[in-house]
Amino acid sequence: MCLQFYEGHSSLAASIEILDLEEYMAHIVTSKCLGCKFTDCVEVCPVACFYELDGQLIIHPDECIDCTACVAECPVEAIYAEGDLPSEFQSNIEFNTTEAKRIKDEGKTAILKKKDPLPTAEARKVELGY
Ligand code: SF4
Numbered sequence: 006m007c008l009q010f011y012e013g014h015s016s017l018a019a020s021i022e023i024l025d026l027e028e029y030m031a032h033i034v035t036s037k038c039l040g041c042k043f044t045d046c047v048e049v050c051p052v053a054c055f056y057e058l059d060g061q062l063i064i065h066p067d068e069c070i071d072c073t074a075c076v077a078e079c080p081v082e083a084i085y086a087e088g089d090l091p092s093e094f095q096s097n098i099e100f101n102t103t104e105a106k107r108i109k110d111e112g113k114t115a116i117l118k119k120k121d122p123l124p125t126a127e128a129r130k131v132e133l134g135y
């Protein structure tokens with residue numbers, strides 16, 4: 006949420022730009038999660054904005070409050086703040102957005118509890134260098 010107040014028209018324009026930017030910032034689950042789904046991340050999220058695909062989790066960008074709590078929980082460092090996202094994962098921004106919205110539109114709810122990781126998780130973790 007933007008708490009900045011404006012004084013005059015030029016400041017108003019700047020405030021609107023800040024609002025636009027902040028509206029689209031969120032944390033992103035990258036494709037490093039694909040094949041892992043350790044799900045340590047979901048239990049620390051204060052707003053329950055993780056959703057589940059068969060192969061990985063994603064974050065709903067309209068629900069994430071950028072608290073950073075999940076980042077340190079992931080054993081393969083799959084979660085990044087959007088502003089810190091390495092270039093090779095830029096396409097994951099749209100993937101998180103479209104898939105989270107699709108899942109929610111289908112009436113599914115967020116994943117709240119840790120569950121067993123995928124059978125491929127340990128091998129995937131090694132493959133990723135962790
Ligand atoms: S902790 Fe990391 S690997 Fe596990 S589900 Fe969350 S994002 Fe995916």
Ligand code: SF4
Pocket residue numbers: 032049050051052053054055064068069070071072073074075076
């Ligand atoms: S940054 Fe915070 S709100 Fe966003 S997904 Fe992670 S734990 Fe949830």
